[in-house]
Structures are given as C-alpha cells and as structure tokens.
Amino acid sequence: xxxxxxxxxxxxxxxxxxxxxxxxxxxxxxxxxxxxxxxxxxxxxxxxxxxxxxxxxxxxxxxxxxxxxxxxxxxxxxxxxxxxxxxxxxxxxxxxxxxxxxxxxxxxxxxxxxxxxxxxxxxxxxxxxxxxxxxxxxxxxxxxxxxxxxxxxxxxxxxxxxxxxxxxxxxxxxxxxxxxxxxxxxxxxxxxxxxxxxxxxxxxxxxxxxxxxxxxxxxxxxxxxxxxxxxxxxxxxxxxxxxxxxxxxxxxxxxxxxxxxxxxxxxxxxxxxxxxxxxxxxxxxxxxxxxxxxxxxxxxxxxxxxxxxxxxxxxxxxxxxxxxxxxxxxxxxxxxxxxxxxxxxxxxxxxxxxxxxxxxxxxxxxxxxxxxxxxxxxxxxxxxxxxxxxxxxxxxxxxxxxxxxxxxxxxxxxxxxxxxxxxxxxxxxxxxxxxxxxxxxxxxxxxxxxxxxxxxxxxxxxxxxxxxxxxxxxxxxxxxxxxxxxxxxxxxxxxxxxxxxxxxxxxxxxxxxxxxxxxxxxxxxxxxxxxxxxxxxxxxxxxxxxxxxxxxxxxxxxxxxxxxxxxxxxxxxxxxxxxxxxxxxxxxxxxxxxxxxxxxxxxxxxxxxxxxxxxxxxxxxxxxxxxxxxxxxxxxxxxxxxxxxxxxxxxxxxxxxxxxxxxxxxxxxxxxxxxxxxxxxxxxxxxxxxxxxxxxxxxxxxxxxxxxxxxxxxxxxxxxxxxxxxxxxxxxxxxxxxxxxxxxxxxxxxxxxxxxxxxxxxxxxxxxxxxxxxxxxxxxxxxxxxxxxxxxxxxxxxxxxxxxxxxxxxxxxxxxxxxxxxxxxxxxxx
Numbered sequence: 001x002x003x004x005x006x007x008x009x010x011x012x013x014x015x016x017x018x019x020x021x022x023x024x025x026x027x028x029x030x031x032x033x034x035x036x037x038x039x040x041x042x043x044x045x046x047x048x049x050x051x052x053x054x055x056x057x058x059x060x061x062x063x064x065x066x067x068x069x070x071x072x073x074x075x076x077x078x079x080x081x082x083x084x085x086x087x088x089x090x091x092x093x094x095x096x097x098x099x100x101x102x103x104x105x106x107x108x109x110x111x112x113x114x115x116x117x118x119x120x121x122x123x124x125x126x127x128x129x130x131x132x133x134x135x136x137x138x139x140x141x142x143x144x145x146x147x148x149x150x151x152x153x154x155x156x157x158x159x160x161x162x163x164x165x166x167x168x169x170x171x172x173x174x175x176x177x178x179x180x181x182x183x184x185x186x187x188x189x190x191x192x193x194x195x196x197x198x199x200x201x202x203x204x205x206x207x208x209x210x211x212x213x214x215x216x217x218x219x220x221x222x223x224x225x226x227x228x229x230x231x232x233x234x235x236x237x238x239x240x241x242x243x244x245x246x247x248x249x250x251x252x253x254x255x256x257x258x259x260x261x262x263x264x265x266x267x268x269x270x271x272x273x274x275x276x277x278x279x280x281x282x283x284x285x286x287x288x289x290x291x292x293x294x295x296x297x298x299x300x301x302x303x304x305x306x307x308x309x310x311x312x313x314x315x316x317x318x319x320x321x322x323x324x325x326x327x328x329x330x331x332x333x334x335x336x337x338x339x340x341x342x343x344x345x346x347x348x349x350x351x352x353x354x355x356x357x358x359x360x361x362x363x364x365x366x367x368x369x370x371x372x373x374x375x376x377x378x379x380x381x382x383x384x385x386x387x388x389x390x391x392x393x394x395x396x397x398x399x400x401x402x403x404x405x406x407x408x409x410x411x412x413x414x415x416x417x418x419x420x421x422x423x424x425x426x427x428x429x430x431x432x433x434x435x436x437x438x439x440x441x442x443x444x445x446x447x448x449x450x451x452x453x454x455x456x457x458x459x460x461x462x463x464x465x466x467x468x469x470x471x472x473x474x475x476x477x478x479x480x481x482x483x484x485x486x487x488x489x490x491x492x493x494x495x496x497x498x499x500x501x502x503x504x505x506x507x508x509x510x511x512x513x514x515x516x517x518x519x520x521x522x523x524x525x526x527x528x529x530x531x532x533x534x535x536x537x538x539x540x541x542x543x544x545x546x547x548x549x550x551x552x553x554x555x556x557x558x559x560x561x562x563x564x565x566x567x568x569x570x571x572x573x574x575x576x577x578x579x580x581x582x583x584x585x586x587x588x589x590x591x592x593x594x595x596x597x598x599x600x601x602x603x604x605x606x607x608x609x610x611x612x613x614x615x616x617x618x619x620x621x622x623x624x625x626x627x628x629x630x631x632x633x634x635x636x637x638x639x640x641x642x643x644x645x646x647x648x649x650x651x652x653x654x655x656x657x658x659x660x661x662x663x664x665x666x667x668x669x670x671x672x673x674x675x676x677x678x679x680x681x682x683x684x685x686x687x688x689x690x691x692x693x694x695x696x697x698x699x700x701x702x703x704x705x706x707x708x709x710x711x712x713x714x715x716x717x718x719x720x721x722x723x724x725x726x727x728x729x730x731x732x733x734x735x736x737x738x739x740x741x742x743x744x745x746x747x748x749x750x751x752x753x754x755x756x757x758x759x760x761x762x763x764x765x766x767x768x769x770x771x772x773x774x775x776x777x778x779x780x781x782x783x784x785x786x787x788x789x790x791x792x793x794x795x796x797x798x799x800x801x802x803x804x805x806x807x808x809x810x811x812x813x814x815x816x817x818x819x820x821x822x823x824x825x826x827x828x829x830x
Contacts, residue, residue, distance in 0.1 A: 015055035018107035026065040040081025044074045054116040100426035109401030113375035197244035220260040306467030314461040315449040317471030319681020339408025341392045346417035369395035397431030407442035415448035452674040459731040481683040481691035483709040485700040523655040526609040527551035529584035534574040547778040608636035641679035652683040654695045736789040737829035741822040745783040752785035758808040
C-alpha cells in the first residue's frame with residue numbers, strides 16, 4: 001500500500017506553440033488540471049516576458065526539462081481534444097518533409113478563431129495612495145481607470161490623444177500606481193440571433209384577450225402584440241410560441257417603436273432570449289438525383305477496381321467529360337459506408353459553381369472551408385467535423401489540416417494546379433502531396449482528377465505507381481471546340497489590328513453579340529498595362545522596394561507593385577525629363593475591358609481578376625450574373641480557366657499566348673498547355689452549341705500550339721518527359737530551392753556563396769546549381785539569391801540529404817559575421 005505521505009506525481013506537457021521555433025516547449029501542469037488535460041487540447045501559456053498565446057498539447061509526461069525552469073500552464077481551454085492524434089502525426093510529417101518548424105504548421109493549420117489573443121490592460125494598484133506624485137497626464141489616466149476599472153493601451157492613446165504612451169505607462173508602473181495584466185480573449189464567437197416570445201402566462205385565449213384589452217391605451221404596444229401574433233398564431237397552437245420570433249423583424253419595421261417593444265419586455269409580457277445558429281444553414285439544399293452516362297459508369301467502376309490494389313488513382317478526363325458526376329457517385333458510396341470525404345479544389349473561384357451542385361445532392365451535411373470565409377465560419381466547420389455534423393467537406397488547400405478521424409476518400413480536383421502549393425509563409429507545402437500522405441495515414445484512398453494532369457502524376461500513372469482511368473468523351477455528346485490561330489504579325493502588317501484586338505476576334509465578338517451568345521476573353525495579366533514608359537527618355541516607374549516596374553491600374557488612378565503592394569499616383573509628367581508623353585505599354589485585363597467598352601458600348605462586360613474579386617462574395621456574384629445571362633463578355637485572368645461550366649459560351653479568345661509558352665522556366669510548356677487547354681474547355685459545353693477558340697499569336701507554327709489544337713496531351717507529355725530526363729528535372733529528381741535574403745546585396749551574395757560551397761562539398765557540383773539572383777532580384781527591399789538542389793529519386797537518401805541541407809542552413813544562420821540573414825527552404829519547389 002502506498003504511503004499516505006507519498007508525493008503526488010508532477011506532470012509536464014510538451015506543447016506546440018504557433019510560433020517559428022524548432023522544438024516543443026515543456027510546461028508544468030497545475031495540480032488542478034492533472035486529471036483533465038489531454039493530448040490535442042488547447043491551453044493558454046505565457047511565452048517570453050509578456051506574450052500570452054495558445055498552444056496545443058503534444059505529449060504529457062513526468063520529466064521536467066533539464067535546460068530551463070518550466071512555467072505553469074495558465075489555463076485549459078478544452079475538455080476534449082480539438083486537434084486529433086492523426087492531425088498531430090500529419091503536422092509532424094509536414095514539419096519534417098518541408099523542413100519547417102512544427103509551430104509554423106500549427107499556425108497555418110489552426111483557424112485564427114481557435115487562437116487566443118492577448119491584450120495588455122491597465123488597472124489601479126490597490127496599494128497606491130500617493131496621488132500627489134502624479135503628473136497632470138498621469139492623473140488623467142488614473143482617474144479614467146477608476147471610472148472604468150481597466151483600460152487598454154489603445155484606450156489610453158485615445159484619451160491622451162497621442163500615439164506613444166510608453167513613457168507614461170512606464171512612469172505609472174514605476175510609481176506603483178498601476179498594474180499591467182494580460183486580458184485573454186478567445187476569437188471565436190458563435191452566431192447569435194436575438195428572439196422574443198410571449199410569456200407563457202399569456203398563451204391561453206382568455207389571457208390573450210385580457211392582455212390585448214389592457215393595451216388599448218398604449219396602441220404602439222398593442223400593435224407589437226398583434227404583429228407578433230400574425231407571425232406566431234398562439235391562439236391556434238400555443239406550442240409555436242416556444243420557438244419565438246427574431247427580434248430583427250420588429251427593429252426593421254419603421255412603424256414599430258423600439259421603446260415600446262423594450263417596455264413590453266420589461267413588463268414581462270415578452271421574454272427576450274438568444275439562440276446560437278450555424279452560419280451555413282442559409283445555404284439551400286435539395287435532393288438532386290445524379291444519373292451517370294455509360295462512359296461515367298465505366299470510369300467509376302474502373303476507379304473502384306483500381307482502389308482494391310492502388311492507394312492513388314489518376315482520373316484523366318478531358319474538359320467537359322463529366323468528372324464531377326463521377327466524383328459525386330464515389331462520395332455518396334464512401335459516405336454510405338460511414339467514412340469521411342474531403343474534396344479539394346485549387347481556388348475559391350471553383351467553389352462557387354461546384355458547391356451549388358454538391359449542395360443539391362448532399363445538403364447541409366457538407367461543410368465548406370476556404371480563406372474567404374470568416375474566422376468564425378471556419379471554426380464552425382472545424383468543430384462540425386469534430387462533432388460529426390460534417391462527414392463531407394469541400395475546401396481549398398488548408399482543408400488538409402482539418403480534424404478528420406476516419407477519412408475514406410480524398411478527391412483532389414484539377415490536381416495539376418499550382419494553387420495547391422503554398423509559397424509563403426512556411427510550411428511551403430503542396431496540398432495534393434499532403435493529401436496523399438494524409439489519406440495513407442487514415443488507410444483511405446486518393447483520387448486525383450484533371451483534364452491536363454501534372455507531368456509527375458501522369459508519370460506515376462504510366463509507371464504503375466498510381467492507378468489510371470481515362471474519360472475521352474465530353475458529357476452529353478458535346479464536341480470539343482474548334483481552334484483558329486490568328487497571326488498577329490500578319491494582322492499588324494496589313495493594319496487590321498485594333499490595339500490588341502485582331503480583325504478576326506472583333507468579327508467573332510460582333511457575331512456573338514448579335515446571336516446573344518457569351519464570350520470569355522483570357523489574358524493572364526491583371527491591371528491596365530504592365531508598365532508606363534516615357535516616349536522621350538524611356539523612363540519607367542519602378543517599385544521603391546522591389547526590382548520590378550509598377551503596373552498601371554487605370555480605375556484606381558495609380559501604379560502598383562504586384563509583389564509588395566507599394567502604390568503611387570500616376571505621374572502627370574516624366575520625373576526624369578519633364579515630358580508629358582508618358583504612355584501605357586502592353587496590356588492587362590483592365591485595358592481589354594476598357595477597349596471592349598469603346599468598341600461595343602452596348603455590350604455588358606465584366607472583369608474577373610484579383611482586383612474585382614477581393615470581396616467575400618465577389619466571385620459568386622460575377623459567376624451567377626454570367627450564368628444567368630447578365631454578362632455578354634467576361635474578361636479574366638486564369639480564374640476564368642478553372643472548371644467553370646457555362647451553357648451559353650461559344651467563343652473563347654486568348655491573348656498573349658506566346659508570353660506563357662516562352663516564359664523562362666522549365667515547366668513553361670507544360671503550364672502553357674494546361675492553362676490554354678483549360679480555358680479553351682470553357683467553350684461549347686453543350687452539344688447544341690459548338691464552341692470556338694481564337695488564339696492570337698505571333699508564331700502560329702509553334703509545336704506546342706499544334707498539340708493544344710489537337711488536344712494531344714500524350715504528345716506534349718512525350719516531348720516534355722524526354723527533356724526532363726535529359727536535364728535531370730522532376731519527376732526524375734526532386735528539387736529543393738534555398739533562397740538567401742538580406743537588405744545588403746553583398747551580404748546576401750556572400751552568404752549564398754558560402755552556403756552553396758558547403759552544400760556542394762557533400763552533395764557534389766552536379767546537384768547544386770547557383771547561387772544566382774532570381775528573375776526579380778529584390779523584393780520588399782531584400783536582395784535574393786537562389787540555390788537549386790537536384791536530388792535523384794533513385795540514387796540518394798532524400799531524408800538524409802534534407803537533414804544535411806537543414807544543418808548547413810543553421811550554420812549560416814548562426815554565423816556571427818552574417819547578421820540578419822534570412823534563409824527560405826522550399827522543398828518540391830514549383
């Protein structure tokens with residue numbers, strides 16, 4: 001029997017903090033929490049001198065840290081884990097694979113609404129009794145605190161009408177007049193609806209009659225009662241009263257007095273109460289039936305068969321082949337078996353149409369998760385998965401970090417899309433690749449879908465690592481669009497070009513408007529024009545922080561940097577020579593939109609790019625308007641190429657195809673094929689309305705254009721894979737890009753050279769390329785140098801190589817002669 005005087009075991013918890021630190025931190029568990037705290041729960045801890053932050057419990061044990069005194073956990077936020085053990089396993093994998101801190105992973109995985117914010121506040125020290133020691137401004141602060149009990153820093157700034165109050169606060173603390181403390185707030189707020197209902201004492205017919213009579217002398221109050229009864233007929237069904245009526249119904253009525261309503265509440269005639277509601281209940285749902293075509297049935301059956309032997313299957317279906325219907329059939333089957341499903345889309349632009357289609361089938365059992373949702377909406381999806389409300393979630397790349405515990409299937413639609421790759425901040429993960437690992441951890445399956453698969457995925461399918469299914473027929477027997485290449489050199493020679501528009505494109509636009517059919521115009525560059533230039537001295541406005549020209553945005557009347565966001569007013573004259581001849585050069589979506597208005601003033605034109613879709617519902621509004629026929633011509637960047645399905649689009653016009661094809665990057669041909677094929681696929685989606693694609697190019701004889709016209713993915717793949725093997729690029733190698741940054745160019749160059757030499761000494765000169773400056777050498781006032789590391793898939797231990805790279809990066813970061821150097825590691829860079 002244990003001694004009565006035996007000491008209780010002291011518990012410690014290793015915590016993941018959402019900060020860029022390389023290890024877990026150990027904190028002491030207070031006795032009162034020892035039987036309650038669980039792995040995966042959130043806690044509040046002090047980190048550093050003043051900062052209070054949210055952390056997640058990774059391990060619980062009884063071993064105190066050897067290098068520092070463990071602080072106590074301040075507060076336990078969750079009775080049950082909010083992060084699952086499988087999630088913690090995934091966070092560790094992402095941290096190790098992408099060479100980042102696990103705190104970086106938690107920071108991006110956990111919705112902001114589940115993190116705690118801390119704000120310093122000031123209160124009076126109860127022992128202070130020396131007002132005579134205070135200055136006039138200090139006395140103002142102290143008197144105000146006495147009125148309100150506490151004040152925040154911001155409130156003191158407003159009170160004194162000055163931005164820097166540090167000296168005053170420091171003086172008050174020094175005089176022991178005030179105490180600083182951290183007020184902790186949880187960001188998530190459930191959606192609350194205020195309602196009112198009739199006091200139960202008045203729900204009988206007799207009581208109602210007496211009440212109405214007693215209000216004869218107060219007609220405004222009587223009117224409120226009658227209005228309530230018109231919505232809630234208590235006299236017919238008293239049980240309806242329990243649900244009550246939204247208070248907003250009265251506040252929105254100009255004829256209703258708020259004061260009269262509040263009087264009725266004070267008298268106890270009405271009761272006011274609140275209910276928490278989901279933010280997603282207002283999305284309409286119906287039970288639509290999906291009927292597969294024979295081609296779709298065959299594809300679905302093949303996927304099922306391949307899943308018996310393969311973890312991953314690639315579905316290569318041409319644009320308009322009906323991949324979504326196949327996805328829906330698979331999702332239904334997995335959900336019926338009691339498992340969860342995650343459907344990944346590369347961008348928010350895709351969610352608008354597809355969510356509506358999926359809602360019709362799955363109703364409110366489906367959650368939606370993307371960055372245009374508020375913090376609170378994302379928290380509701382997170383908690384909805386934990387509570388079992390959402391078995392099926394549609395989301396963008398961050399959805400891979402949601403708390404699933406029983407995933408049966410992950411679908412990655414448009415798996416080739418670069419939007420699945422996060423570039424900043426860390427972790428620089430690819431959601432497609434993380435989805436494959438995540439599915440494996442859950443013993444589930446992954447379906448990758450695309451009309452133009454990435455070369456890596458197609459290679460894995462061709463070599464047997466992935467299963468492979470093809471759909472080569474368009475849904476509803478719709479034909480693929482026909483193509484016409486327009487030689488802009490010839491058009492310019494014969495003076496048929498009107499600004500950026502060829503005569504052929506103009507003629508087709510006229511005809512389409514006459515036929516009341518819709519057109520999509522694609523230019524993968526936003527703004528009015530890429531830059532301005534003085535015609536006298538060739539001066540070009542450049543960003544003060546980055547080595548790029550500023551893009552002209554006509555409607556905003558400014559030039560902007562698309563790297564750092566720097567803005568300037570449009571110069572009226574050239575600052576270099578004083579000339580007024582500063583002209584626009586090149587063109588973006590805004591200029592195309594403007595020129596269409598000039599040529600076709602009767603046309604209804606809309607633009608869809610980053611500038612017009614910043615608001616939460618902007619995508620949905622534009623797409624809905626286009627779908628309903630309210631827009632004749634839609635001008636857009638790559639957003640218009642993403643899986644959108646419109647019945648009435650018969651023409652797609654493509655500008656500046658040559659720039660995409662000849663971009664100086666090893667994936668340029670693959671990406672140009674993908675983008676041009678995808679945007680072309682928006683035309684002629686119905687059998688009765690054939691589509692046509694017009695590509696403006698200065699070189700119609702280019703080999704890649706021929707393959708796009710013939711929808712020859714296999715031919716493009718054969719050419720590219722041969723080049724990749726010859727020059728040691730993916731899928732035959734893995735690429736890691738290491739970028740060194742510093743405000744001083746010489747320091748950045750020196751550090752990059754030292755790091756490259758260290759890497760070359762072990763990995764060899766053939767595997768380490770650089771350092772060299774990227775296309776944009778300076779971004780946000782930092783000079784960049786890139787080192788590209790190529791590691792063969794079969795010949796080198798990838799994990800060991802990454803550990804070596806990380807070790808050498810740490811050497812550079814801890815070198816005292818290279819102060820303030822930043823190093824970014826991008827594994828599987830795109």
